[in-house]
Amino acid sequence: MRSSRRLLLPLLAIGLLGGGLLPLSGCAQDQEQSPTGGPDTSATPTSASPPSIVDSTVGADVPFVVSPEETVEGMLELAGVSRADTVYDLGSGDGRIPITAAKQYSARGVGIEIKPDLVQRARKRAKLAGVQDLVEFRRQDLFEANFSDATVVTMYLFPEVNLKLRPMLFEQLAPGTRVVSHSFDMDGWAPDSTANVDGDVLYLWTIPEETPDHLQE
Structure with a gap:
């Protein structure tokens, strides 16, 4: 089943993009704010595809796809999240990511979702x-969001x-x-570094002191 799912969903994503159902630029919306195992870090990146799609309605750059709890925990572990962190989840x-960060690490969490x-x-x-x-969820376009206070x-x-x-x-x-x-x-x-959690590849970067020339475009 997992193998079939991995073959099907990339095709679905391509179809949605090709059919114009998933715009490739942010769609501006009014902002609304409200006080809202372990990974193998030596894993070699491999192609990965999303698990089951829950919501693929028009109005966002990507469909809403549920991340397994093991993957969510792996992302937070890879980032080394602690109670001193402010975790922003874009999309x-x-x-589940800000909520898990708050429950497991007592970290502050902010979710941006259109x-x-x-x-x-x-x-x-x-x-x-x-x-x-501990958590806040904002209805907002990712490309208009301010997440400058994030540590993760x-x-x-x-x-x-x-x-x-x-x-x-970088900015x-x-x-x-x-x-x-x-x-x-x-x-x-x-x-x-990278990690592999049950076939889901995770990538970790750290914002550098200066942006490399080849990444400034």
Whole structure:
């Protein structure tokens, strides 16, 4: 089943992009804010595809895809999250990454998500988990977001979106901030390390003191 799923979903993603259902640029929306095992770090990156798609409605750069809890935990572990961190999840879906960061590490979490139904779902999940005072979910376009106070940024986006966000990461984030991506790399920006959690490849970068010349475009 897993093998079939890995073959099917990349084809689905290509079909959605080719059919114009998934725009490749951020769609501006009104901002709404509200007080809302272990990985193998020696793993060699391999191609990975998303697990089951839950919501592929128009209005976002990527469909909402559920990340397994093991993968979420692996992302946070790879980033070395602690209670001193502020974790921003770009394209936060149902909020599981900020919520897990708050539950397991007492870290502050912020989710940026363009779909209002997912923002509401995330806020409800945070309340049920008892971490509503530690997490916040904002309905906002990723490309209009300010995440400059993040010490950790996580994301599960398409490669094109990663590359479009890359200049914003260099511009907004302080040197030493950790960035973790599920499944997709950032082209010429070589990761510091990778991990493999049940077939899901994770990438870790650290924001440098100075942006390398070949990454300034």
